[in-house]
Amino acid sequence: MNSEETENQETVVKPERESASGESGESREDLGASIETTGANNNKGVSGGPGQNEANLFHHLFEGMNKDLANVFNQIVKNAAEKQWWRGENVCIDRQEKVERNNVTDTESGVGHLNQLFSFGAAQFSSCRHSPSKYVCTTTTHKRDESKTVTVTHQCCHGYRRIDNKGQCVKVDLKPMTDLMQDVGGAEFMRMVKSVDMSDKLESENLTVFVPNDDAVKLYENEMFATNNVRLRRRIDDNEVMGSDSFKSDLSPTDMVLAHVIPGIVDINEVNNEEILHSELHNSSIRMNVYPGEKEAVVTANCAEIKSSNNPSTAGLVHVVSRVMKPVEKSLIELIRAEPSLSMFSQILENSNLTQMLSEHPHMTVFAPNNAAFEKMESGLRNKYLRGQACIKSVLKHHIVPHTICTAAIPNKKRSTIDLNGEWLSLERDASGTLVVGDKAHTERPDIMATNGVIHIVNKVIQPKSAQPTSQILSQSNHTTWLELVQKANLMDMIDQTVNLTMFVPSEASLNEPATKEKLDAMSPEALRDVVLYHAAQPKVCSCEMENDMVVNSTLEGQKLQINMFSNPLFSGLQARATVQCARIINTDEKGCETVAHEIDRLLEPPTQTALEFVKSNPNLTVFSQIIEGTKIMSELSEGSVEPFTLLAPSDESFKNIPEADLNSLKEDKDMADTFVRKHMLEDHVCCSSVTPVMWPFVNEASNLAGTNLELRRDSAGRVHFGQAVATHCDNIAKDGVVHFINKPLLPRPSNLQSGGIKVTDPTGMQVLLFGI
Structure with a gap:
């Protein structure tokens, strides 16, 4: 039996020596034949019984050694022989032989190659399996033109048995x-x-x-x-x-x-x-x-x-x-169709195209709700189920388990198993011993056997999370504040009825922060509606489907949401961080009916400006706005040809230490200004929330539009560094990218601009004006 069986595996590959006649010397087959002749007693014809020959051999080889040592060895051999019960008395041996002729030219199955490999001898593979009542050894010999498999089974002869699967085979009294x-x-x-x-x-x-x-x-x-x-x-x-x-x-x-x-x-x-x-x-x-x-x-x-x-x-x-076993001659679906009390369940299975699976799968358990269970449901939902709607396929799969579960398998303690959706399904016994499934579905007729599994008729339809409306999923996960906002925006029906939907739900803690709460309270109903719509997207995207730079369409018209995946270089490919519009995704995959919800660490607000418009309108970015004015990169940004990107915007305060003449050169020389701005633009969305602390010698890097790499790091104080600059105001989302404020401009070396300079070409081919040389 599997639960008690132990395996002793021995695998041997050994070419056999051929005799002058071309046959191998002492073959495994001869050994098997000699074993077979021993009949019911392995030790008959072997002088002294098990262990004695080994002891005699010891004395012959080491005669004259200490007798106590010889006795110790003799006792060890004797104990080992006693443990190997299949070598003892009253053990019958069955030998079965199977020979397969090989075609040397047959290469399709690989046999020909094997025969060519051993064309000058033979290869022998042996393995043994030990269970409480049998010891089975299988030996396969491959020769040039044939493969022979010999299976030798040792077990107690009829009328003998191992008591409690221990010790030797002893005689038992047999009755009619x-x-x-x-x-x-x-x-x-x-x-x-x-x-x-x-x-x-x-x-x-x-x-x-x-x-x-x-x-x-x-x-x-x-x-x-x-x-x-x-x-x-x-x-x-x-x-x-x-x-x-x-x-x-x-x-x-x-x-x-x-x-x-x-x-x-x-x-x-x-x-x-x-x-x-x-x-x-x-x-x-x-x-x-x-x-x-x-x-x-x-x-x-x-x-x-x-x-x-x-x-x-x-x-x-x-x-x-423990009970009478009735004949089992019908499949699961045949029994369901024939049972009058399961007519609704049968109809729904037909409408959902699951009947073939229930006739062909080799072993399944079906917790089948009877008609009374469906009649207890709300009529609108029941009618949707009968029409094949409302995620009924997920509901049906929650009632089906891909292995056989009998009532006897469930003790008084609660157990869980996995349904066809991959979701947990709980099982337990109530005080009367009745099997209870999931959310208090009691079994009214248990253990109805089919040729390919078992049916338990239950008195309630069990709804999995994957078939519940989004509002119910959010309620169960305690996102009550967000649900109140959805209700206030009059969008509850929308999130429950829209299919193929992804919702990014701000955490309760983030929504109850004073600044966020004040902002939400001040919003008009129209603005609040836009915010809620902005957090939903299509299509439905589970965490396993997320990719870096993935863009999904928000349900707010004209808006998109960008998903980014960032990995820690210390653990390449592991511990990836996912963000959506730079909000960190902290919990994933709360699945509802045709929807999935992911929890994020802050509220998302629909952007109303491009990055260029954001810079021009911000009173703290006037110097950077003057530098970017009239450059080629400004034209490219206006045309929308640089999306997506990250803009590192030096604040007005950061330019105070630069000499006025050098600053004027930046503003007036548009080639220089263009290079300067491109150095502040990263080729992808890089969020502060995705920058992690790393240990030397590992680094995070990002490429800028000037063709160089910029080191990214988070220090022990939690500040995010872009090269030599520190981000002071992170993750400002624009329509075409993300903007971070930094505390110093990223200047060519040496770090301070001085009047005069020379132009050199760097290894990337970019011309750079160096000051202070």
């Missing part, structure tokens, strides 16, 4: 199958076996029988009696003539017995999760599941918990299960 059923609590099932004359069959063949305990059989009979009473009443009301078969179970006693019988021996220690067995009844399936338990694994067969396993009889094994 029907007598064993009586002893393990299956007297009612045994009575049924005898009533249909199947005792001889169970004693004459190697079989595995899943025996429902007495309580399970009685409960099944009571349910069948109650069901038949309901049918009887209905037929009497309809004046139908009753026949003697009216009280018969849907499953005849013979069929019921056969549905619990498996041909061959199935050791519970060896079954795998989601393994499919087939019963003697029309080959109907029995799905085995293995779940982690608090102390030991929980194993189920068609969701019936196995209470007692591997009980040996004279003809096979008996496993006691």
Whole structure:
């Protein structure tokens, strides 16, 4: 069984020596044959039993050494042999051989290449697997013209077993199958076996029988009696003539017995999760599941918990299960279509094109809301679901899990699993033992088995976050202030009904800052509406889809939002910072119906000016405005051909230490001024919020339009440096870029301009006028 199985893997690649006849010397096949002849006892024909030959070899090689040391060695060998139970007595060995002929010219499958590689010998690959009840070794030998696989399985012979999966194989008392059923609590099932004359069959063949305990059989009979009473009443009301078969179970006693019988021996220690067995009844399936338990694994067969396993009889094994297992012959979608109480659910599945998945996927769990669950919903939303609207596909996928979950797998503690949306779905048991799914959806009919999974009928439609309207998502994430602003702007219906929407939501802390609060309170309804619209964009962009320099269209007409991704060079490719319009994105991917919300650290305001207009209109940038006037870069900015960019604007105060003559030269020489301005323009959006502290020797750099790089850093005081300048007022968003105020102009070296100078050409080909030379 997977939960208890351990693996001992040995892989050997060794060319075998060929004999004169061209055959290998002592082959693995001969070894396997010699093992097979030992029958039920590995040690017969081996003098002294396990460990003794090794001890004799030790004495032969090291005769005369200290006897105590020899005894210690002998004891170690003996203990090791005892642990290797498959070498002990009462172990039967099964050997299976498979030979495949190889075509030397066949290169498509790669076999030809392998044969050419070993054309002068053979290669042998061996691996062994150890589980509590078996030791299996597989050896594959590749030769020039054939591949041979030999599988040797060691396990306790029939009538012997390892007690509690420990120690050697010891003899156990074997009883006839029907007598064993009586002893393990299956007297009612045994009575049924005898009533249909199947005792001889169970004693004459190697079989595995899943025996429902007495309580399970009685409960099944009571349910069948109650069901038949309901049918009887209905037929009497309809004046139908009753026949003697009216009280018969849907499953005849013979069929019921056969549905619990498996041909061959199935050791519970060896079954795998989601393994499919087939019963003697029309080959109907029995799905085995293995779940982690608090102390030991929980194993189920068609969701019936196995209470007692591997009980040996004279003809096979008996496993006691907690309920009667009905034949399983239909897929999930076939069962849903056939169940009257699931007609609405079935219709919605059809409209959403999910039926094929439920017929083809090998193992799924469906928490199917019944008609009553849909009728309890608000009529408008229910009708949208029936029409395939309102993110119904996300709702349906929240009710489907891509593996089999039986009620027995859920203890009294709360558990969670992942649905087809990739969202968490909680599972727990209430005080009565009923399985509760998600937001208090109680299971009314659990563990309805299909050939490809299980159905649990629940009494409530479970809404995932990914199917909820945006307003509900924001309410649950406590963005109450933003919701109040949306409501005040009369845009609640817009954010709930717009599909393919991304919303950037300012944090509660940022909205409640005094300056921001005062600004919002002073806004007219029209201005507030523009602000809210500016924070929404299309299309829907999840964090995994964000890229640097991504531009999305804001729902405020004529406006765009730019997303930037910035990485810390100390951890290349990791810990990327994302910003939108220089507001840092601090939480991501709150998904609603056709929408996604990301939390940002400040309010965004729609820009009303270009960067050039911003400089010209700002009273603290008059000197920089005079320098830029009449330059080529001014024309390019006016035409909108330099987007996107970052403008580092020196304040008027920063020019006070420059001699007046030098300053006049900057204003009058437009070639010089053009170069000066381009040195202050970075080729991309660079936000102060994205500049991180870095450790030497790592640096952040950005290229400017003058063709050189500018070092960016954040100091220990949190100030952002652009080269030798410090940003004094960051992240002023313009229509075509972002503007930062800096405390000194970025001048050619030497740092102070002086009258006179010479022109030189730098390595990039740019002509630069150097002053003070």
